Amino acid sequence: MNKDTKKTVIVGLGALGMLYAGQISRSLGPEAVSFLADKERMERYRQMPFTINGEPCSFLIEDCEEVKPADFVIVAVKYNGLSSALETMKNSIGPDTTIISVMNGIESESVIGERFGHEKVLYCIAQGMDAMKFGPAFTFNYFGELCLGVRMEGQEERLNALAAYLDQAGVPCRIEKDIEKRLWGKFMVNVGINQTCMAYETDYAGILAPGEANDTLLGAMREVISLSQKEGIYLSEEDLNYYMDLIKGLPPESAPSMRQDGIARRYSEVEMFAGTVRRMAAKHGLEVPVNDRLYGRIKEMEAAY
Template sequence: MRIAVIGAGGVGGYFGARLAAAGDDVTFVARGRHLAAIREKGLTVRSPLGELRVPAEAVVPAVSDLKEPDLVVVAVKLWDTEDVARQVAPLAEGGAAVVSFQNGVQKDTVLRRHLPAGAVLGGVSYVSAFIEEPGVVVHHGTMQRLVFGEYGREASPRARRFLDSCLAAGIDAEISGDIERVIWEKFVFLVGLSGTTSAVRQPIGVVRADPGSRTLLREVMHEAVAVGRAMGVALDPGFADERLAFCDTLPATMTSSMHNDLVHGNRLELGWLSGAVAELGAGLGVATPRNRTIADILSPYALGDPAAAGGAGVTAAGAASR
């Protein structure tokens, strides 16, 4: 397949490199210092499953540089979705399928505002991978899974073709017949993991071991389930307890990308995680006090380290989380 990966960070860099290593024609869109480093030395992915290297010529600086891909993988931070959707529109109008492996439950709604009807597949990724330094992505652990599918339709030829590419690349992948539910199931877990590890400033092992923060973790996820069910998503009422049990199986040192961004003073996806639960809940009349509190606690950091900005970003950050 001709695959364009927009965003060469943890998700896009890891899965794109694995697909490229298996023989797919993969082009990455990157920017800033990451782009400069890849152009100089290529992209390196360090993983317990084996190191991968992508040549420098596989990266371009703009979506407009892409040449008729069969599939566009969106793997940018959520605040860039609107801008990327506008840029990708000509490719989708030319027949390219688009699948987002971003976090959150609002990503595909944003994409569909700009892309042709039917161009968007739903997707979720399960991987712990981050940019360690410009040009280098590090994969933690061995989990590396993709689930994707058509909205409201049976598995399509394009979904099956992408599945074949993933399996040939050694990626744990499957097509889902109810991708909206799958996206929400990941969202419930991610809201819990990101919100609690960031608010507590500790990995999941610390969060789940303390009675108070363990209760917080469960209730944050339970609120997300309640919001999803109110929106008509077929989530089991006890799904939060199931995810809490799943959290007990995770490596104690596991954290979230939002916690990683918080530690490094980067912008947070807060407004699309706990902030989104609070916002959606308010519109539906569903109480979400735990997620609202997390959104408020982390609000000063939503646009990055407030100390680095001299405190100037606090007001804007608060607005972003609401």
């Protein structure tokens, strides 16, 4: 690795973690990126035969207790793993570290900022990829892109430095002026697509076909539109159509992360999706029957594990 190359650490060796680690490693060298883990997980990871699209791959795994502050930290864990991730990453954060979260939802940036300083955390949305991971095997056809933006005044230098780094690493990204609306748009599509695919045990083709699943998908998304307007974000049908076009461009036989959770009988991120919608809607006295139904169905499925 060139001594001037920035160092990135990733928390979460899931689909998105592997997606970005693989690309950064190929472009900038294997020492430019590492995953953080405690000693127990380090040993487990080192014994796993990781593959990307069928090709064997290996990653640098660093002890979270001994790691030095990094230039960039990517948080790529599930909703239920965020609390432990904050502990795992604490030694990798220095005064100049810039943090992004590629987690779903609309709350992780605030949680991370509360712990490490809001000035270090930029807004980031990962969209357009069809990443699927089962065990150590990760596959994708579409890499997608990262949408980036500032959360507060004075972050422009951090934002520009991150965008330049990602461009150097070959990670598609763009800077969004209205990043908060983009964040809510991604939340809207995930509330619809992730939960519907899991509840109906289907793939993208199954929820795009006319019928009950498609009605549920659109209904759940429209409830987020109504909620966003109460929150001053003002999503619209135009935003819904934009994201529906993105879904239609994905491989029909692929499925989002919550469907993958269901297949693997893992507890899902339903609290981050329908759970958040229901909590925020209650604050405004807004009814969200589609998300109520999805929440109940997914909780029922998980209770049978």
